[in-house]
Amino acid sequence: xxNVVIDIAAEFTGKKAFKQADSAAKKLTKTIGDVAxxxxxxxxxxxxAQYSKQAVLAFAADDKxxxxxxRTLNNLGLAFADPAVKTFISDLEKQYGVLxxxxxxxxxxxxxxxxxxxxxQELLKxxxxxxxxxxxxxxxxxxxxxxxxxxxxxxxxxxGLGLSKAQLSAMxxxxxxxxxxxxxxxxxxxxxxxxxxxLDKLNVAAANASETIGGALIDAFATFxxxxxxxxxxxxxxxxxxxxxxIISPKLMAEALSQVDFKFGIIPTxxxxxxxxxxxxxxTYARNQAEIKAAAAAKKQQADxxxxxxxxxxxQQDALKLAxxxxxxxxxxxxxxAALKGKISxxxxxxxxxxxxxxxxxxxxxxxxxxxxDDAQKNTEKLVSTLQxxxxxxxxxxxxxxxxxxxxxxxxxxxxKSFAGSAASAFASLGAAxxxxxxxxxxxxxxTNASLGITSNxxxxxxxxxxxxxxxxxxxNQLPVGVTINxxxxxxxxxxxxxxxxxxxxxxxxGWAGTAIGYSRQAVITAx
Amino acid sequence: MPVEVKGVIALRKxxxxxxxxxxxxxxxxxxxxxxxxxxxxxxxxxSMAPNNLYNWNDQAKGRQITAKTSMFxxxxxxxxxxxxxxxxxxxxxxxxxxxTGYGKPNARGFRSLFxxxxxxxxxxxxxxxxxxxxxxxxxxxxxxxxxxxxxxxxGPLYGRKKAxxxxxxxxxxxxxxxxxxxxxxxxxIMQAIENTRVxxxxxxTVSSSRESA
Numbered sequence: 001x002x003n004v005v006i007d008i009a010a011e012f013t014g015k016k017a018f019k020q021a022d023s024a025a026k027k028l029t030k031t032i033g034d035v036a037x038x039x040x041x042x043x044x045x046x047x048x049a050q051y052s053k054q055a056v057l058a059f060a061a062d063d064k065x066x067x068x069x070x071r072t073l074n075n076l077g078l079a080f081a082d083p084a085v086k087t088f089i090s091d092l093e094k095q096y097g098v099l100x101x102x103x104x105x106x107x108x109x110x111x112x113x114x115x116x117x118x119x120x121q122e123l124l125k126x127x128x129x130x131x132x133x134x135x136x137x138x139x140x141x142x143x144x145x146x147x148x149x150x151x152x153x154x155x156x157x158x159x160g161l162g163l164s165k166a167q168l169s170a171m172x173x174x175x176x177x178x179x180x181x182x183x184x185x186x187x188x189x190x191x192x193x194x195x196x197x198x199l200d201k202l203n204v205a206a207a208n209a210s211e212t213i214g215g216a217l218i219d220a221f222a223t224f225x226x227x228x229x230x231x232x233x234x235x236x237x238x239x240x241x242x243x244x245x246x247i248i249s250p251k252l253m254a255e256a257l258s259q260v261d262f263k264f265g266i267i268p269t270x271x272x273x274x275x276x277x278x279x280x281x282x283x284t285y286a287r288n289q290a291e292i293k294a295a296a297a298a299k300k301q302q303a304d305x306x307x308x309x310x311x312x313x314x315x316q317q318d319a320l321k322l323a324x325x326x327x328x329x330x331x332x333x334x335x336x337x338a339a340l341k342g343k344i345s346x347x348x349x350x351x352x353x354x355x356x357x358x359x360x361x362x363x364x365x366x367x368x369x370x371x372x373x374d375d376a377q378k379n380t381e382k383l384v385s386t387l388q389x390x391x392x393x394x395x396x397x398x399x400x401x402x403x404x405x406x407x408x409x410x411x412x413x414x415x416x417k418s419f420a421g422s423a424a425s426a427f428a429s430l431g432a433a434x435x436x437x438x439x440x441x442x443x444x445x446x447x448t449n450a451s452l453g454i455t456s457n458x459x460x461x462x463x464x465x466x467x468x469x470x471x472x473x474x475x476x477n478q479l480p481v482g483v484t485i486n487x488x489x490x491x492x493x494x495x496x497x498x499x500x501x502x503x504x505x506x507x508x509x510x511g512w513a514g515t516a517i518g519y520s521r522q523a524v525i526t527a528x
Numbered sequence: 529m530p531v532e533v534k535g536v537i538a539l540r541k542x543x544x545x546x547x548x549x550x551x552x553x554x555x556x557x558x559x560x561x562x563x564x565x566x567x568x569x570x571x572x573x574x575s576m577a578p579n580n581l582y583n584w585n586d587q588a589k590g591r592q593i594t595a596k597t598s599m600f601x602x603x604x605x606x607x608x609x610x611x612x613x614x615x616x617x618x619x620x621x622x623x624x625x626x627x628t629g630y631g632k633p634n635a636r637g638f639r640s641l642f643x644x645x646x647x648x649x650x651x652x653x654x655x656x657x658x659x660x661x662x663x664x665x666x667x668x669x670x671x672x673x674x675x676x677x678x679x680x681x682x683g684p685l686y687g688r689k690k691a692x693x694x695x696x697x698x699x700x701x702x703x704x705x706x707x708x709x710x711x712x713x714x715x716x717i718m719q720a721i722e723n724t725r726v727x728x729x730x731x732x733t734v735s736s737s738r739e740s741a
Contacts, residue, residue: 004646004655004699006706007530008562008714010638011537011630
């Protein structure tokens with residue numbers, strides 16, 4: 001960015017800033033002095049020897065990790081970025097209180113996958129945020145992010161990003177990264193500001209101090225051992241640790257720290273950040289060329305990865321198509337289809353549809369019919385429960401006093417017998433005038449043959465009861481039940497036409513005979 | 529080189545805390561002066577690329593300068609190849625801005641109080657081209673030996689140059705406006721600060737409180 005500016009007025013405020021720096025340096029010197037005093041009192045030569053051994057080991061491990069990362073960068077054609085990466089990791093370590101023992105492998109995983117050292121730096125920051133948010137160590141998080149970059153998002157499920165497995169698979173890496181950033185942005189910085197984070201920063205400072213001292217010890221041992229052998233030098237570590245105890249002093253420490261900046265509070269950092277510029281234009285050009293080349297290689301790697309993913313996706317889609325084509329001849333499906341065409345209950349129909357969806361691997365349909373089946377089963381259960389709770393109806397006639405038919409008939413018979421007796425006795429008690437007034441009525445009920453005028457039982461002489469007083473149109477006395485009246489008509493019965501013809505013949509015969517033909521009614525009848 | 533003043537930051541802090549109306553008044557006065565410089569500087573920006581450098585225009589037809597055709601290859605902060613900034617008068621004018629807030633101290637402990645900037649890339653080129661090599665870079669390996677001189681000679685550079693970092697105050701837009709103003713706006717700004725200081729002190733003294741009561 002250009003910086004063409006006219007400063008119209010300026011005020012010198014450096015004094016205060018310098019005073020603050022002086023104050024910080026003095027405080028640090030005092031702290032170190034106190035530590036050194038405590039160090040001298042608390043630790044004996046034996047403890048110092050132990051510390052020295054640990055420091056040497058820490059330095060060795062750190063040196064190995066740094067070399068591995070440098071080699072990786074070199075192999076990826078990113079050797080020019082090695083100093084910048086070292087500075088980045090160093091700054092990150094101090095800023096967030098995360099040891100470089102974790103940051104280096106994490107960064108290595110990312111840069112190996114992406115091939116882009118700047119993008120890997122951004123991803124490492126994202127990994128730190130996600131690590132702080134989820135509590136998973138940064139190396140694992142970086143590994144998962146690197147895998148996601150390569151298209152395998154399975155590892156990201158455990159971070160609770162609010163995305164399903166299917167969604168994660170469907171999303172691009174940039175979309176997943178945006179989601180991670182949205183959820184975890186600023187978590188690492190926040191964690192670094194907590195007391196735990198500050199303690200971590202102190203741990204980082206202590207670990208770095210151990211590594212630095214360890215490195216110095218190794219160099220010193222190698223020199224003092226004569227032939228540079230570390231094995232021999234470590235044997236003399238006890239001796240040198242005693243020597244170290246005598247040379248550590250607050251004054252020397254303060255002098256050493258005066259060369260560094262206090263960018264992160266009391267934690268020293270290098271004063272000037274490294275850039276991609278060289279002192280000579282040719283060097284800058286060479287570095288830029290190398291960077292362009294590396295960027296192109298990273299782009300190609302990403303394009304290859306994308307192409308590979310597309311190819312895999314296509315093959316999966318092809319396999320699905322093939323499976324669908326095979327399904328046309330699938331016997332199971334045919335049977336289901338046939339069953340669906342028959343007369344089935346609604347629940348059975350849903351079951352068959354569900355089976356059909358499962359066979360064709362149609363997730364939407366499976367969800368739909370599973371829900372429907374569930375509902376149908378619930379309804380059935382409800383119905384069964386309702387039916388079980390219904391009690392049978394009581395016998396509504398159980399409290400009725402019903403007489404048997406025989407008893408009723410007996411009662412009725414008794415009634416009629418009593419009535420018959422009373423009716424007969426009542427008729428018998430009537431005088432002759434009263435009986436005449438009844439018009440010859442004789443009660444059948446309870447009547448005897450004598451009372452009815454029957455003088456003989458059977459035979460041709462049996463007289464019939466008098467029919468005097470019997471009505472024919474529903475009035476007057478009625479024929480008793482069982483009595484039939486027969487009417488006998490004697491003579492021939494002739495039809496009207498036959499009668500007319502007979503008359504005509506008689507008239508014609510009279511005419512032929514010369515007999516006077518009278519048209520009296522008597523004459524006609526005689527002729528016939 | 530900027531004018532060195534003392535106590536302005538403290539005054540403005542005090543104004544913000546105890547007399548916001550005076551703080552606003554002071555900012556308005558300073559803004560008036562800075563706008564004069566800004567307006568003049570914008571007036572010095574040609575509508576098309578200067579010195580008939582027509583291929584430098586962003587709307588140029590034919591052989592426009594691109595990242596490939598330019599000999600000045602640059603890289604942005606992300607390490608990608610950056611296109612050579614093309615000349616666009618509107619964009620350059622937009623890039624001429626002023627600021628009244630005090631910034632962070634620089635390496636020597638100075639904090640800028642008021643400033644005018646030419647912040648667009650093409651504007652910076654137009655502003656400063658030819659400062660270092662007025663006749664083109666002698667190390668240029670261009671097929672056209674006069675190309676460098678042709679490009680940097682976009683017009684005379686106004687202003688003065690002094691030894692030391694930040695001593696070159698020559699340019700074609702903001703520096704020209706500042707030079708031609710001959711310090712009038714600076715005097716106005718300083719007077720405004722002094723007037724505000726007096727007003728503030730007057731308010732702060734006990735006697736003035738009694739008078740007003």
